[in-house]
Amino acid sequence: MNDIRVLLIDDEAGYTDALAKRLDRRGLSATTASGGVQALEIMDGAPFDVVLLDIKMAGMDGINTLSAIKRRHPEVEVVMLTAHANTDIVISSLAMGAYDYLLKPADVEELVRKIEDAAMRKRSNSK
Template sequence: MFVSEAAAVRVLLVDDEESYVDTLRKRLSRRGLSVLTANSGEQALETLAANPIDVVLLDVKMPGMDGMETLSRIKQAHPRVEVIMLTGHANVDVAIRGMEQGAFDYLMKPAEMDDLYYKIQDAHKKIQLSEKS
């Protein structure tokens, strides 16, 4: 693992399941990522407005503002932020629709930690490449 490379990546984890968020935050932080959390779409937008974020991990199914609405608002306000959708097996079609609306990619929950970590790195590399051009 390249901690110096990972340390530059600022991640926002958005999910209404607080125990899942807490566990995933700890696991990603141990890999050197800077992780903030939000438990709703509204809270995610507030966090994005107040903090520089590179990659958002966004649950598709949340009460109130769901993942699709949150994705739409993130891309409007922060077009350079990459969004990875997290979905249960029943919501794969929704996640694919999310990619059509600007999400970087999607992963099934619970995602393998290595898969999630490398997907975050790929999204960050895309941001770096777009900033160079």
């Protein structure tokens, strides 16, 4: 699947920069944002297929960012990333419309498969 646009939202710049490079090498178009407010500004100016969203961030956390994304861009699929498996937060994010979640650090190949699956779902729902 070509031309998948991914937005990585995490307040750990080193993590998002490294992950963006890995995704770019696998043929995905990755953009980074350091938090929810910046991500929403970026999304208002450019289309994305999939968002990878960290749950724990300074400022606007992942749950509030997910809520804003789903209000403003409901067609975009969101994969939540968390370093700590908190069942309540995961269930809450899935109920709010997240596509799925992965534990950090996620295996890059598994992450790519999840992104491709989410992009396929977005595109099939857009038809």
